Amino acid sequence: MNQVHELRLDPTVCDAHGFCVEMLPEILTLDEWGYPLLASGTLAVAVPLQLLPSAKKAVAACPVAALRLVKVER
Amino acid sequence: MSTPPAGIARLLPVGPTGAALDLRSLADHERHFGPLPAIEGPRIGHPGSMVHEIERAGLRGRGGGWFPTARKIHAVLESAAGRRAWSAGRKPVVLANAMEGEPASSKDAILLRHSPHLVLDGIQVLAATLGAPSAFIAVHRGSSVIDIVTRALAERRDPIVIELITPPARYVASEESALAHWTGDGIATPVFLDRPFQRGVNGRPTAVQNVETLAHLGLIARYGGEWFASEGATSAPGTSLVSVGGAVSSPGVIEVATGTPVAEIIDRCNGFSGDVAGFLTGGYGGAWVATDALLAAEWSPESVSAAGGVIGAGILWALDARECPVQELARIARWMAGESAGQCGPCRFGLPSIADDLDLLATPAAQAADLHRINARLPLVQQRGGCKHPDGTARFVTTGLHVFQDEVAHHLHGHCSASIGAGSLPIEHPRRTPVPLPGRDFR
Ligand SMILES: Cc1cc2nc3c(=O)[nH]c(=O)nc-3n(C[C@H](O)[C@H](O)[C@H](O)COP(=O)(O)O)c2cc1C
Numbered sequence: 311m312n313q314v315h316e317l318r319l320d321p322t323v324c325d326a327h328g329f330c331v332e333m334l335p336e337i338l339t340l341d342e343w344g345y346p347l348l349a350s351g352t353l354a355v356a357v358p359l360q361l362l363p364s365a366k367k368a369v370a371a372c373p374v375a376a377l378r379l380v381k382v383e384r
Numbered sequence: 385m386s387t388p389p390a391g392i393a394r395l396l397p398v399g400p401t402g403a404a405l406d407l408r409s410l411a412d413h414e415r416h417f418g419p420l421p422a423i424e425g426p427r428i429g430h431p432g433s434m435v436h437e438i439e440r441a442g443l444r445g446r447g448g449g450w451f452p453t454a455r456k457i458h459a460v461l462e463s464a465a466g467r468r469a470w471s472a473g474r475k476p477v478v479l480a481n482a483m484e485g486e487p488a489s490s491k492d493a494i495l496l497r498h499s500p501h502l503v504l505d506g507i508q509v510l511a512a513t514l515g516a517p518s519a520f521i522a523v524h525r526g527s528s529v530i531d532i533v534t535r536a537l538a539e540r541r542d543p544i545v546i547e548l549i550t551p552p553a554r555y556v557a558s559e560e561s562a563l564a565h566w567t568g569d570g571i572a573t574p575v576f577l578d579r580p581f582q583r584g585v586n587g588r589p590t591a592v593q594n595v596e597t598l599a600h601l602g603l604i605a606r607y608g609g610e611w612f613a614s615e616g617a618t619s620a621p622g623t624s625l626v627s628v629g630g631a632v633s634s635p636g637v638i639e640v641a642t643g644t645p646v647a648e649i650i651d652r653c654n655g656f657s658g659d660v661a662g663f664l665t666g667g668y669g670g671a672w673v674a675t676d677a678l679l680a681a682e683w684s685p686e687s688v689s690a691a692g693g694v695i696g697a698g699i700l701w702a703l704d705a706r707e708c709p710v711q712e713l714a715r716i717a718r719w720m721a722g723e724s725a726g727q728c729g730p731c732r733f734g735l736p737s738i739a740d741d742l743d744l745l746a747t748p749a750a751q752a753a754d755l756h757r758i759n760a761r762l763p764l765v766q767q768r769g770g771c772k773h774p775d776g777t778a779r780f781v782t783t784g785l786h787v788f789q790d791e792v793a794h795h796l797h798g799h800c801s802a803s804i805g806a807g808s809l810p811i812e813h814p815r816r817t818p819v820p821l822p823g824r825d826f827r
Pocket residue numbers: 444445446447448449450451481482483484485486555556558559560561592593594595597598669771772773
C-alpha cells in the first residue's frame with residue numbers, strides 16, 4: 311500500500327479568500343465565483359510529493375482553516 | 385406474535401370500502417396490528433436479535449437513499465462502542481425524519497395521518513435496538529402533521545420518551561446532518577465533516593431514519609424479517625409508498641410492492657389524464673425520464689435508475705405535455721437555488737447563475753450561448769458542496785435538458801410549443817437568490 315497526501319477542502323467554511331490558490335496554482339484554480347476548484351473537481355485532491363511544501367503553505371495561508379492535509383493509504 | 389397481514393396494504397391497510405383505515409387512535413392501532421413486542425437491547429459486542437430480523441428483512445431506507453437499515457444500525461452501534469465508557473457521548477440518539485422536504489411528496493404526511501402509532505412503534509424499536517435513551521421526531525414547522533403527532537404521543541406510555549421537534553421548513557433542513565445539527569444546536573444547516581452516525585445530535589452517534597422506514601420497523605418487530613421479505617423485489621424487499629402526481633387521473637399516495645411495473649402504478653392511478661411530456665422521478669433532487677423508458681421499468685432502485693431515473697423518496701410526477709417543460713425547469717431550479725443553506729460557494733452562487741440562464745432559455749428569445757453556459761456550469765456545482773443539494777439540483781437540470789431537448793431546440797429557433805402556462809409542479813415560499821447570509825433563517 312502507498313501513502314498519499316490528500317488536500318481536503320471544507321466547502322462550508324471556505325470564504326473565497328483565494329490565498330490558497332496563490333500558493334498552489336498547480337492543483338488549485340479559482341472558479342468564476344472566486345472559490346477554489348481542486349484539480350480533481352471534487353473536495354479532495356492527491357498532492358504529488360514535489361508539491362507537498364506548497365500544499366502546506368496553502369493550508370497555512372487559509373485564514374479560516376478550510377484546508378487540511380491528510381495522509382491516506384491507497 | 386399476532387397474525388401477519390397478507391397482501392401489500394401493510395402501512396396503509398384498507399377497509400371494506402377500499403379506503404385506507406384511520407388508525408390514529410392507539411386502541412384502533414393495537415387492535416389492528418397487535419401489541420408491540422418487547423425488544424432486546426444491545427450488550428457489549430452483541431447487537432440484539434432485532435438486528436438479525438432487520439437483516440433478514442433486507443429493509444432499505446425510504447427517505448431517498450435506500451441505504452440498508454441494518455448497516456446503518458451496525459455503524460451507529462460501532463461508533464457508540466468506540467467511545468470511552470464514561471463518556472456521555474456514548475449513548476446513541478434516534479432521529480425520525482418526518483420533514484418531507486420534497487414538495488411533490490406527500491407519503492410521509494399520509495402515513496402519519498393514518499398510522500402515526502406505527503411510526504412511533506418503529507422509533508421505539510430502533511431506540512431499544514440501539515440502546516438509545518432518547519429519541520426525536522422532526523416535523524417541519526407549520527406542518528399539519530404536528531397536531532396528529534402531538535395527539536398520538538400524548539396517548540402513549542413509551543419506555544423511551546419521544547420528543548417532537550419542529551425545524552424550519554427548508555429543503556436542506558431535512559438532510560440528515562442538518563437535522564442533527566438543528567436538534568442539538570438549533571441551526572438547521574448541513575454539517576460537512578461529521579456524519580450523523582459518527583457524531584450527530586450533541587456529538588452522539590445518531591440514527592436518522594425516514595418515518596416510512598420506521599413504520600416498516602414497527603411491522604418487522606411484530607411479524608419478522610421473513611414475513612417482510614415475502615413481498616417485493618429481492619434487491620429491495622417489502623412495500624413502498626409512492627406519491628404520484630401531475631397528469632394522472634387519480635393522483636395521490638399508493639402503497640405498492642417493490643418490483644411492481646411502473647405502468648401498473650399508473651394504472652392504479654386510473655391512467656394518464658392527458659398527454660405526458662416526461663416523468664420526474666425522485667423529486668427536485670431527482671431525475672427526469674422519458675415516459676416510455678419509465679413505463680418499461682419496475683419500481684425498485686435498480687430498475688428505476690437503469691431507466692435513467694431516481695427512485696428517491698418515491699415521487700412520480702407526470703408532466704402535462706401542454707406545459708412548457710423548460711419553464712418548469714427554470715422555475716424549480718430557481719426555487720432550489722433559494723433553498724441553499726448559503727454556506728458553500730458553488731451552491732450559493734452556482735445554482736442561481738444556472739437558474740439565471742435557464743430563465744433565458746425558457747423564452748423563445750433563447751440563444752445557444754445560454755445553453756452552453758448552463759452546460760459548462762453544471763459540472764462546477766457537483767461534488768463540491770457540503771451536502772448533496774447542488775448535486776441533486778444539477779441532476780434535475782441535466783436530465784431535464786436531455787429529456788426535453790426537442791423543446792429546448794424549439795426555443796433556440798424562436799418558438800415555444802406550450803399551450804397552457806407552466807406552474808404545475810408545487811413549490812412553497814420562493815426565496816431570494818443568492819440566499820442572503822449563510823444560516824440566517826435556519827433557526
Ligand atoms: C438535500 C436533501 C434533502 C433531504 N430531505 C429529506 C426529507 O425530506 N426526508 C427524508 O426522510 N430524508 C431526506 N433526505 C435524506 C436524509 O439525509 C437521510 O438520508 C434519510 O432521512 C435517512 O433515512 P432512511 O435511511 O430511512 O432513508 C434528504 C437528503 C438531502 C441531501
